[in-house]
Amino acid sequence: MTKILVVEDEPLLRIMAEDVVLTLGHEAVGAEDGSQAIAVAEASPELEVLVTDVNLGSGPTGWEVASSIRQTHPTILVIYTSGLASAHDHSRHGVMDSIFLAKPYAPEELADAIRSFLASLGGR
Template identity: 45%
Template sequence: MAAILIAEDEPFSRMVVEAAARDLGLEPLAVADGDAAIAQARAAESLEVLFTDIHMPPGPDGWAVAREVRRIHPDIRVIYTSGQAGPEDYERFAVPESCLLPKPYTSIELVAAIAGEGLSH
């Protein structure tokens, strides 16, 4: 089963993303901060998708998490999410095969992002 790494510091949001991932046939690996996300990426044999909140204090933010996870798993798709980051941030920091999912998002938007619709680059 393909895996998705979910780095989201808000517990309810994390649970919603986990449920959507399971519905799409992905194995969710969910963590609450950037350090745990990087550790999980190092331990995982393979990852198909990274779903990362951009703002996860106090550790590495989602931009740094994506850079490090992409170094470990070069072909991973990345979904960035934030209630604060704008398109200019995304254009500056995004990696290929990624998308920005602004908060709040609908379940339809979430599923589409996880399924790989709306990718840029």
């Protein structure tokens, strides 16, 4: 079972994303902001996937969260989400080997992104 950290400052979106993770048979851990996400990652060496909103309100952005977590989890898979047009250039701001999912997205889109991302990297 893959452990997936979902970072989203909108409670309903976080719950929806966590439900998608659980439905896929993985373990979901939620964080409501960047600081909490970094703390969760530091306490979770088994973390394998990060799904993070880019704009998390105050504190670290999703870009900063992924960069920080990659320092302690160098192989973590990263999926960025955002409704901001500027966030689509995740190759410039994001960590290497990450993907981007534009908001609003349907639960099936997140499920497909997680499945295809895991499958493309050896089905972790």
